[in-house]
Every structure is written in structure tokens, then in C-alpha cells.
Amino acid sequence: xxxxxxxxxxxFRGTLQSFDVDIELRCLYxxxxxxxxxxxxxxxxxxxxxxxxxxxxxxxxxxxxxxHYTVVPRLSVWRxxxxxxxxxxxxxxxxxxxxxxxxxxxHRTLRAAVK
Numbered sequence: 001x002x003x004x005x006x007x008x009x010x011x012f013r014g015t016l017q018s019f020d021v022d023i024e025l026r027c028l029y030x031x032x033x034x035x036x037x038x039x040x041x042x043x044x045x046x047x048x049x050x051x052x053x054x055x056x057x058x059x060x061x062x063x064x065x066x067x068h069y070t071v072v073p074r075l076s077v078w079r080x081x082x083x084x085x086x087x088x089x090x091x092x093x094x095x096x097x098x099x100x101x102x103x104x105x106x107h108r109t110l111r112a113a114v115k
Contacts, residue, residue, distance in 0.1 A: 003054040007114050008047055015091045016046050021073030023050060027065040
């Protein structure tokens with residue numbers, strides 16, 4: 001699947017360039033043995049980094065992982081915890097978004113998910 005650059009440009013609307021924030025991506029396994037597979041987390045400073053790892057993310061989705069990303073970008077500075085904190089004044093460019101796409105997912109195609 002091609003990286004949906006146009007979609008993510010609409011979602012983040014320049015916030016990644018205007019503020020020192022990252023996109024957080026969490027991959028949660030929901031296959032037969034959900035206790036076995038760990039949560040996989042990614043952090044991206046920009047859409048180019050996100051796009052470079054896109055094939056890895058789509059592979060995880062094919063393996064039974066549900067892919068979740070933050071629509072409110074997080075601070076780029078890691079604070080010694082599992083998560084990057086929210087900025088003092090969170091930047092919100094969308095209220096809700098869903099990329100749950102695939103044969104067994106709510107949206108059969110990316111086009112249907114973006115509508």
C-alpha cells in the first residue's frame with residue numbers, strides 16, 4: 001500500500017513543522033495470542049520519516065496488529081517514560097481520524113477511510 005501522504009498532510013496541517021512535536025504510532029496485536037505480542041511504538045518528527053517506515057507498518061497490520069496514531073502530536077523531547085508528553089498547549093488539527101483499513105477492518109480501502 002502506498003503511503004497516504006495527502007491524507008496525513010490534511011491531518012497534521014503543518015503542525016509538525018511549526019512546533020517541536022512528533023507523531024506517535026502504536027501497533028497493538030489482536031491476533032490469536034494477544035498476550036504474546038508486545039506493543040510496538042514508533043515516533044516520527046515529520047512525514048518523510050513516517051513514509052520511510054510505512055512498509056514496516058503495513059506489514060505489522062497484515063500480521064494482525066491494529067495501527068493507532070496520535071492526532072494530537074507529542075513533544076519531541078523524551079522525558080524518561082514510555083510516552084512523550086503533550087505540549088503545554090496541545091496542538092489539535094483534527095478531532096478524530098481512523099486508518100483501520102483492510103479486508104477484515106471497518107474500511108475496505110484507504111479511499112473509503114478518508115471519506
